[in-house]
Amino acid sequence: MPGNTPAPAIEVAGLRKSFPTRTKKGDHVVLDGVDLVVPTGTVTALLGPNGAGKTTAVGVLSTLLRADAGTVRVAGHDVHDDPGAVRASIGVTGQITAVDDLLTGTENLRLMADLHHLGRAAGRRRTAELLEQFGLTEAAGKPVATYSGGMKRKLDLAMTLVGAPSVVFLDEPTTGLDPRSRRTLWDEVRSLVAGGTTILLTTQYLEEADRLADHVAVLDGGRIVAEGTPAELKSVHDAGSLDDVFLALTEPPTGDGSADDPATSKENVR
Amino acid sequence: MTTLVTATSTTARPRPVADVLTMLRRSLLRAVRYPGLTVFLVAGPLVMLLLFVYVFGGAFGAGVMPGVAPGAEGRAAYLEYITPTLLVITVVGGATSVATSAAMDAAGGIMARFKTMAIAPGSVLSGQVLGFLVQALAALVLVIGAAFAMGYRPGAGALDWLALLGLFALLGLALNWLCVAMGLNSRSVESASNAPMILLLLPFLGSGFVPVDTMPAAVRWFAEYQPFTPVIETARGLLAGGAGLEGAVAAQAVGWCVVLGVAGYAWARSLYRRERRL
Ligand SMILES: Nc1ncnc2c1ncn2[C@@H]1O[C@H](COP(=O)(O)OP(=O)(O)OP(=O)(O)O)[C@@H](O)[C@H]1O
Ligand SMILES: [Mg+2]
Numbered sequence: 001m002p003g004n005t006p007a008p009a010i011e012v013a014g015l016r017k018s019f020p021t022r023t024k025k026g027d028h029v030v031l032d033g034v035d036l037v038v039p040t041g042t043v044t045a046l047l048g049p050n051g052a053g054k055t056t057a058v059g060v061l062s063t064l065l066r067a068d069a070g071t072v073r074v075a076g077h078d079v080h081d082d083p084g085a086v087r088a089s090i091g092v093t094g095q096i097t098a099v100d101d102l103l104t105g106t107e108n109l110r111l112m113a114d115l116h117h118l119g120r121a122a123g124r125r126r127t128a129e130l131l132e133q134f135g136l137t138e139a140a141g142k143p144v145a146t147y148s149g150g151m152k153r154k155l156d157l158a159m160t161l162v163g164a165p166s167v168v169f170l171d172e173p174t175t176g177l178d179p180r181s182r183r184t185l186w187d188e189v190r191s192l193v194a195g196g197t198t199i200l201l202t203t204q205y206l207e208e209a210d211r212l213a214d215h216v217a218v219l220d221g222g223r224i225v226a227e228g229t230p231a232e233l234k235s236v237h238d239a240g241s242l243d244d245v246f247l248a249l250t251e252p253p254t255g256d257g258s259a260d261d262p263a264t265s266k267e268n269v270r
Numbered sequence: 271m272t273t274l275v276t277a278t279s280t281t282a283r284p285r286p287v288a289d290v291l292t293m294l295r296r297s298l299l300r301a302v303r304y305p306g307l308t309v310f311l312v313a314g315p316l317v318m319l320l321l322f323v324y325v326f327g328g329a330f331g332a333g334v335m336p337g338v339a340p341g342a343e344g345r346a347a348y349l350e351y352i353t354p355t356l357l358v359i360t361v362v363g364g365a366t367s368v369a370t371s372a373a374m375d376a377a378g379g380i381m382a383r384f385k386t387m388a389i390a391p392g393s394v395l396s397g398q399v400l401g402f403l404v405q406a407l408a409a410l411v412l413v414i415g416a417a418f419a420m421g422y423r424p425g426a427g428a429l430d431w432l433a434l435l436g437l438f439a440l441l442g443l444a445l446n447w448l449c450v451a452m453g454l455n456s457r458s459v460e461s462a463s464n465a466p467m468i469l470l471l472l473p474f475l476g477s478g479f480v481p482v483d484t485m486p487a488a489v490r491w492f493a494e495y496q497p498f499t500p501v502i503e504t505a506r507g508l509l510a511g512g513a514g515l516e517g518a519v520a521a522q523a524v525g526w527c528v529v530l531g532v533a534g535y536a537w538a539r540s541l542y543r544r545e546r547r548l
Contacts, residue, residue, distance in 0.1 A: 088388035099380035
């Protein structure tokens with residue numbers, strides 16, 4: 001390996017995670033040996049059917065969930081051994097919008113700035129900057145409870161970026177955004193990446209993955225069943241779009257949502 | 271795999287005091303924006319004060335104080351008897367609101383956000399606990415003011431008031447931690463205040479509204495050993511200027527607060543650390 005290759009921003013090896021089930025004995029295995037490497041300064045899209053475990057994976061990577069097995073390193077730190085250092089490097093936009101509904105947009109962003117210890121002047125500057133960037137300046141003084149779903153989502157994203165994180169997790173960030181806002185977000189993602197930020201995003205809009213991602217990984221049956229650049233995946237599967245790749249790779253729902261079918265073998269086109 | 275990531279990843283110095291203050295500010299700002307919980311804090315005890323003094327007081331006063339005639343004299347005696355109780359209930363009301371507020375945080379996803387940030391982990395719940403303590407103390411001032419307007423003239427001196435403030439701060443801290451845990455333990459925001467409601471019942475099953483020795487044996491036994499009886503008796507004694515306050519009762523009151531507070535804190539902490547969905 002060449003000595004000057006920077007360590008990947010995200011390294012996941014053999015990640016397993018299951019949840020206890022109430023009805024049956026035994027656990028519901030969601031992640032069954034996930035391996036994933038995201039190089040620094042790139043965008044990786046994690047795709048997969050509903051219930052595949054994308055949000056669960058993001059939960060483990062962002063220190064909210066504990067892995068049952070495997071190693072997970074984010075920004076050079078092990079999530080289990082040094083969660084504090086991981087948290088200091090990441091920004092997370094979860095699938096559920098995480099804003100304080102009772103506060104205004106400005107107050108939400110200032111709250112983040114204060115928690116990042118930016119100081120008064122820098123906090124105000126960063127707040128104004130992000131409000132502008134996400135087109136929220138006009139609504140800034142209104143309570144978030146009065147925002148539309150898309151506006152809340154934009155504020156949510158802005159809050160994630162206050163601390164200028166080096167690794168950003170975006171779990172279905174554009175759900176509910178109108179086409180223009182979605183493009184604004186794409187531009188935002190590209191400019192973050194240009195600045196060296198690493199992004200792991202999940203999405204059900206495969207066109208989004210196609211346009212935005214350097215790498216795509218498809219999660220199904222608890223494992224990564226395919227990965228590569230969007231172009232590679234399309235050519236290997238002789239498909240015109242990532243939608244077709246997705247349909248070719250993933251199992252139709254089995255009904256009980258259990259993800260422990262070993263039949264899906266891992267394929268890596270890189 | 272040979273080079274380390276030296277990029278922007280900073281190992282931020284933890285700043286617990288700054289984080290707690292930030293979260294306290296958030297809690298108070300929420301109170302200003304959503305005054306419902308705060309109004310409930312003051313309105314509940316005020317309505318009870320009016321009801322118990324002007325409707326029941328004439329008769330009850332004669333019952334709780336030997337030698338007091340029913341009517342106006344009874345009302346004055348009952349006002350004196352139950353004001354300490356209603357102050358305690360005000361503090362309990364604050365705790366009930368913390369449960370709802372904590373459950374709102376947990377349900378809304380913002381708690382998951384806080385947990386992914388490099389902040390002092392205790393600051394999230396501490397901010398709520400302290401925020402509602404401040405509100406409860408402010409509500410106490412209003413309730414005492416109302417009692418004064420109704421003719422309440424306690425014999426407490428400056429030191430008694432100070433001790434009373436200490437007692438209520440300690441009680442508030444203990445109950446708020448307990449109720450934060452109850453709120454996090456509840457399944458929904460709507461049911462978050464159910465468990466704390468039991469705390470609102472306890473003053474009735476003690477010396478809060480009538481003397482314990484008028485109760486049947488089983489109830490009396492419970493009343494004598496439950497935490498609110500020594501707390502109410504201590505508040506009553508301090509407001510009366512220390513008259514009839516036994517050191518052992520005051521010690522029991524403080525002991526109960528410490529026990530409830532430590533247990534509540536430990537429970538809340540473990541619930542906060544539990545895995546949380548994104
Ligand atoms: N806390 C939990 N307890 C029990 N089961 C859980 C828990 N969290 C997730 N699961 C289960 O794990 C599986 C994967 O869920 P997850 O939310 O990670 O899927 P996803 O890929 O993000 O789906 P979607 O595309 O719908 O967002 C689902 O079957 C879900 O029911
Ligand atoms: Mg999901």
